[in-house]
Amino acid sequence: MQTGMRPEPTSSDLIIGLVGCGVMGRGIAQIAVLSGAQVRLTDSREGASSVARDELIGTFNKLVEKGKLAADAAAAAADRLQACTSLEGLAGCHVVVEAIVEDLTAKKSLFGILEGIVADDAILATNTSSLPVTAIAAGLKRPERVAGFHFFNPVPLMKIVEVIGGFLTDAVVVDYLLALGKRWGHAAVRAKDTPGFIVNHAGRGYSTEGLRLLAEGVASVPTLDNILRDTAGFRLGPCELLDLTGLDVSHPVMESIYHQYYEEPRFRPQVHTRQMLTAGALGKKVGHGFYRYGVDGKKEAIAEAVQPTAMPSSVWLSQERPELAERIAVLVAAAGVPMESGARPGDTALCIVTPLGEDATICCIRENLDASRTVGVESLLDLSRRRVVMTTPATSADALAKACGLFGATGTPVSVIRDSAGLVTQRVVAHIVNIACEIAQHGIADPQDIDRAVTLGLGYPLGPLAWGDQIGPKTVLTILKNLEQQTGDSRYRPSPWLQRRALLGLSLHHKEI
Structure with a gap:
């Protein structure tokens, strides 16, 4: 790869191209331009890039009104923001970030076109959340300059970005994007090109185990959510979370990761959400999912069943x-x-x-x-x-x-x-910890980065490895072994990372020499 022509991530000469002016694209453009970079916007929809520029300038003005941005900084950012009418306007960009539809064919086609427009040493970054970076880069003339640059919505508030190198990605490209993400005010973490990367991979434990508890009739929807919010400290119960993100988004991701890992039992989805998706009960966006929502978007409360009470003599x-x-x-x-x-x-x-x-x-x-x-x-x-x-x-x-x-x-x-191996909280938390241990075992990410990515990307009360240390690796191991023995399901088989550290009395963050 040619190097030396691309400015440093901190340079005011840096030119960033953004393809796709939806919510994610605008969010990435916002943090890039406010960091001092020049940003060029483009979109396949006629006039969308100009509308996005106007909306971003409106956002800057609101930040000025709230005292969160100086007026001269807002004006300077607006001057650095350019709307382009075609992809050819991205010639001269040092980094181009695509934030288009999550479709492999569309992303490969886009990068194929961009190869004929940008310089040989320009970086092509994909904001994909679930597609393999290696597959997106495959067949390009310079696959070594393609990397994942995965942000989370809303980008200005979710201070985490995953940087993913594909099989052929040059290490220099990954290092550059890590530095760029930090320059833009985000925690930038390195991840291998595996299904779900770090955050969406680690997040499989919460929703899938919660749905499994529902499927087994262990708890009702409100009971499940109440327990996991109040005893484990999650901001939302799994059903509340699925309603918020929408099953049209969440369920396909669950199925995709499950199949990409060749039917790994740890990621097994449940039939119920497929049925809800088929029925159109997507969640908050349509007014009904696990819960119902009023016209104002507020969730209609569902009370748990009222139980008679008495006091035992002993x-x-x-x-x-x-x-x-x-x-x-x-x-x-x-x-x-x-x-x-x-x-x-x-x-x-x-x-x-x-x-x-x-x-x-x-x-x-x-x-x-x-x-x-x-x-x-x-x-x-x-x-x-x-x-x-x-x-x-x-x-x-x-x-x-x-x-x-x-x-x-x-x-x-x-x-x-109702009777359940591992009750509710034990099952869910142990499952989350175990998946994080597998991420560490397979070298997908550094243990500290796993915890940082999960807390920032998913809002968990603790990183899963730190959580396992708090509970005690031996305790987590006992829960999982008992779950596996009682259910006969390999879904609960303990990760070697967990087993060895539990037996040796080591922290789950401990790395081998």
Whole structure:
């Protein structure tokens, strides 16, 4: 590749071409021009580039009004922003970023045309979110200058960009785009050219495991979302998130990544969202999905089923996992209910087990408990905002009422779920951690970059590897092994990255020499 003619990413002489003036294209243009680069806009739709320029100038003016941008800086940015009527206007650009339709044929065709317009050392960058960079570059005269430059919507607010080198991409190109992304105010992370790259790959665990819990009848839609928001700290429950992004976007990505990984069980989609997609229940954009939305776009609240409550005369708490039992003992004490200390429960005691990757039924059988008065409880993460009670198939209504009364005695909401290996939060979080471990194992990204990309790109409360360290790698490993054994599903097989670090007592961020 020719080098030396392209300005440094910090240079005011840098000229950026933007193909595609939709929401993503305008967002990329905004951060590029405000960083000091010259930006040329083009779009296949007649007049779209001029409209985009006007809209961007309007955005700059609003930023000035809010005191977030100086007036002279806004005027200078407007002067550096040019609308082009054809691709030929991009001659002389040092970097061209395409943000067109997510279609492999269209992107390959575009880059083929651009090769005859731009200089030999110009970089061609694709904002693809799911297509292989290697496939986009294949067949070009200079595939070594093509790389992924994947931003997230809305670009000015989502401060993360994935830089992806294809099989033939020159390392100099990747390094240049990493520096450029940082210049534009984003955290720029390096990723291998694999399906979903980092963020969309790591994000498969949340939605697919949530949908699996729905499919198994473990929880209702509002119960599932409430549990994962309140106990794990996600901003949105999986159903709320799918409604927001739209199933016309989310479900094809789920299927695409699943098939691109040759039916890897960890990424297996569920039938329910395909049926919803077929029915047109796409989510918020059409007014109905998992939830219904008013004309103002606000979600219509769906309350969880109201459970009768009573108070148990006494509680017997399993000591199979003392560290988890201790957390539940604090809640029992706060409710003012006596706790039995014997090795076996009394005849009227409410029996409580604290499963880790198992269901309450298995715990009952192993400890020879009366399943009709036994419940499992979530004991792993945040217990302050919501308590989760899990019944066995034999749990009586009376025992459930006593469990709800006990754990709701201090005013904390209580959610009830059916028997499930790993309850809800354990299953979902362990699955997320395990997928991130596989990303690290396959060298797709640096462990620190995995966490940085996921927290910035998905808004998780912690990076998945840091989350695994917080819970404890050995605990995550136990959950997954128990899930795999009880369900017989290889979806839950632990990553070698997780297994080795758990056994050696190492952090999940630990890299080998």
